[in-house]
C-alpha cells in the first residue's frame with residue numbers, strides 16, 4: 385500500500401477501533417439489562433411472551449427520529465433489529481415458523497423482522513406454519529398475505545379466518561425473482577419450476593424469453609430451487625437467497641414483470657400486542673347478501689374518521705355469492721375512534737372477527 389495512504393488511514397482506523405470498543409461495552413451493558421428484563425418477566429409471568437413487538441417498534445422509531453445521519457434510517461432499523469434479536473435471545477430464543485425450505489422469501493422476511501438470533505422452523509406449507517404456532521411448537525409464524533402483482537394469498541386469508549392466532553406484525557419485502565439453474569445457463573433445460581404466485585408474477589417475461597419451457601408448480605420457490613439443485617433439466621424461479629442456499633447459479637435476475645413487485649407478510653402468534661403509537665388493526669367482516677350492505681358495513685369507519693388501508697374480499701363458500709371482507713384500518717383497537725368503530729361494525733356485521741392490532745412497519 386502507498387505509504388502516504390497508509391499514514392492517512394492509520395489514525396482514522398485507530399479512531400474506529402476505539403469507537404467499536406465503546407460500542408462493544410455498551411452492547412454488553414444492554415445485553416445484561418435485557419437479561420434483567422427477562423428475569424422480571426419470568427418472575428411476574430413465567431409462561432408469558434418474551435417478544436414485545438410494540439416495544440421493539442417504538443424503540444426503533446424513536447432512534448430514527450433522533451438520528452441525524454449519515455448513518456441511514458434503514459441502517460438503524462436493520463442494526464437494531466439484530467441487537468434486539470441477540471438481547472431477546474438472552475431472555476429466551478424465539479422460534480419462528482415460516483414456509484421453507486432454506487432461502488425462501490418468508491425466511492428473509494422473518495430474519496429481517498426478528499434478526500438472526502432466532503430458531504428457524506421451516507415448514508412445508510402455510511397450514512403447517514399455523515399449526516406449529518397454535519400448538520406452541522413455535523412462538524410466531526411469518527406468512528405472506530398479499531403481493532403487489534398477484535393480490536391476496538388466499539390460503540393465508542382462509543387460515544386467518546379459522547385460526548385462534550392473532551396478527552402481531554407486518555413486514556413488506558421487495559420481491560426480486562431470479563431464474564436459476566445448476567450450470568448458470570439454460571442449456572438442456574426443459575422445465576421452469578416455481579410457486580404458482582411466482583410463475584404468475586413472471587409470466588410475461590417467461591412468455592417472451594422461454595415460451596417453449598413447461599411451467600411446473602412447486603410448494604414454494606425455495607422448494608423449486610431444491611429440486612433444480614437435484615435435476616439439471618429444471619430451472620427454478622426464486623430469490624437470490626435460494627440460489628445461495630441451494631448452490632445454484634443465476635441465469636437472469638429481476639425477471640418479475642413488475643420491477644416494484646412487493647409482498648406483504650404477517651406475523652402470527654398467540655398474544656395481543658399493546659399500542660406502539662402507530663398501529664394497524666386487521667379484521668374480518670361478513671355482511672348479509674342484500675343491496676347496500678357493503679356500504680352500510682363500511683359507513684362506521686368513515687363516520688368515526690378512521691382510515692382504511694386495505695379491503696379484500698374472499699368467497700364465503702356458501703354458494704350464495706356471500707363474501708368475507710378482510711379490512712385493515714389505521715389505529716390500535718384500544719384507540720377511542722377505533723374502539724367505537726369496532727363496536728358499530730360488530731352490530732352490523734353477520735360475522736365479525738378482530739385479527740389483531742400491531743405496529744405499522
Ligand SMILES: C=C(O[C@@H]1C=C(C(=O)O)C=C[C@H]1O)C(=O)O
Pocket residue numbers: 418421422434435436437439440443467468469471472475
Ligand atoms: C428487553 C425486552 O424484551 C425483548 C427485547 C427487546 C430489546 O432488546 O430491546 C425489546 C422487546 C422484547 O421483544 C423488553 O421487553 O424490554
